[in-house]
Amino acid sequence: MTPRNTTDPGRNWRDIPQQMHPRAMSTEGRRRVTYSVLKTVGFVVVLAGVVWGGFEVAGTFRETPRKGSEAMQTSPVKDLVLVTDGVLDQAWMNHALALPKNTSLMALDLYQLRARLLASGQVRTATLTRSFPSTLAVSISERAPVARLSAQDKDDLPRTLLIARDGVVYEGVGYDAAMIQTLPWLAGVKLTRVGGTFQPIAGMESVAELLAKAKLEAEHLYNTWKVVSLGRLESDGEIEVSTKAATKITFGINEDFFRQLANLDAILDAAAAHPEKTLREINLAVGSQVPVAFADAAPASSGPAAGRPAVLVAPVPAPAAPASRPLVLPSFTIR
Incomplete structure (x- = not known):
């Protein structure tokens, strides 16, 4: 006997009523989902902020040079x-x-x-x-001054000017008055002015070298010097120094200044043993044979040694040389 099939072919197990309900999501699951959503939203916000900030920074860089230039153009010197x-x-x-x-x-x-x-x-x-x-x-x-001169225009009063090593002439500001008084006066030069500026004095390099050597090696001699003349520098290569005692000393620029100063010191020491005689001229420019001349009496208070030599700014004819006494034969020779 064949069993009877009572199953309806149009139905299956899914049509059977189910008594079970879907499992509810746990608290931890909901937390993970919420965190994931917030992280995504936060990332989008941050990305949008970065893009916006980039545009703002780029705009600032474009504006800064222009604003900075305008500020520099208008900011006053403080x-x-x-x-x-x-x-x-x-x-x-x-x-x-x-x-x-x-x-x-x-x-x-x-x-x-x-x-x-x-x-x-x-x-x-x-x-x-x-x-x-x-x-x-x-x-x-x-510049530092090495000498001074008294200059006078045609209609002006004399004024003191300073001369630097390179021959530049200037008025000088801020120097100590006592230091200026130690500088020798300069004579035998022609001071010219072009466009309101004094032209440099030629030959000052040699003069500055002599003065520096004397001040460094024989300051006791340098302190007695009053006037330095360049009148024979160009023609004969000689520098004439007049002392406060009215002694004229001639230096040669072709001879060693140190040797000439040593000879001068020895001559002055020897002359000090004869106070009854007054030294008038010492010529150190001729080598080891040094001619020395004495005067019978103290010279009159006149000439460059008596005061500051005035230098005219405008070219003027050179004054006639005063008559001089014949030189006395050398009293001694330094070898």
Whole structure:
């Protein structure tokens, strides 16, 4: 007997009513889902912020050069800084530069300002540097005087000028008065002025070398020197020095200055043993044979040794040389 199939072919097990419910999501699961969503949202927000910030920074960089340039163009100079190896001070620099009020650092013509500093003659070199936003730094190197002269224009009173080693003539500012008094006067030169500036005096290198050697090696002799004449420097290669005792000493630029100073010191020591005689001339320019002349009496108070020699700025005819007594034969010879 064949069993009867009672199953309805149109139905399957899915049609059977189920009594079970889907399992609910746990708290930990919901937390993980929430964290994942928040992390995604946060990443999107951060990314958007980075993109926005990039655009803002790029815009700032584009605007900064223009704004910075405008600020430098309009910011006035607030500080002037001076660095020097000499005696000039801040007040002198402020007066020499004469900067307009509220002028900006970028508007300054540094070449023109440098020319103003050099025009004094006392400044040998000058360097000007902009230090943003509002500082102008000035570094200068100054000349040092080796001699002085008294110059006089046709209608002006005499005035004291200083001469540097390179022959530059200038008025001089800031020097100690006592130091200036130790400088010898310069004579036998023609002082010319072109465009308001005195022309350098030729031959000052040799004179400066003699003065420096005397001050360093024989300061006791240097302190007695009053006038240094260049009248025979170009023609005969000789420098004439007049002392406070009215003795004329001739140095030769072709001879060693140290040897000449040693000879001079020996002669003065020997002459000191004869106070009844007054030295009138000593010629050190002729080599080891040094002619020495004595005077019978002290000379009159006249000539360059009596006071400061005046140098006329305008060219004038040279005065006639005064008559001089014949030289006395040398009293002794230094070998």
